[in-house]
Amino acid sequence: MVDLFHSINAYLHDVFIIKFDGWVILGFVAQAFFTMRFAVQWIASERARQSVVPVAFWFFSIGGGVLLLAYALYRRDPVFIAGQAFGLVVYVRNLYFIIVNGRQASTTGQGS
Secondary structure (H helix, E strand, O other): OHHHHHHHHHHHHHHHHHOOOHHHHHHHHHHHHHHHHHHHHHHHHHHHOOOOOOHHHHHHHHHHHHHHHHHHHHHOOHHHHHHHHHHHHHHHHHHHHHHHHHHHHHHOOOOO
């Protein structure tokens, strides 16, 4: 049992103390962006009393995705790189649709 405690302690010390650097801070900032997208979606849905996805969700997704991709590239993690790169394509495409449809709605007199 003491060996298990020592192993866990050594692991946590390695991960959170020895390997802590500016890139880890960037990773935490990126994760905060990613978390904020759910916070803004939750708040918007509560206000509307239905499930909605505000535009801010996509901006936080793109911001967090870009930062997490940079972090993944630095860490040279192919699984993380592929996941973040694909996610960015989806986020940018959704924002593109919002912008294009918003312009169309405003030019035809529809929308707010």
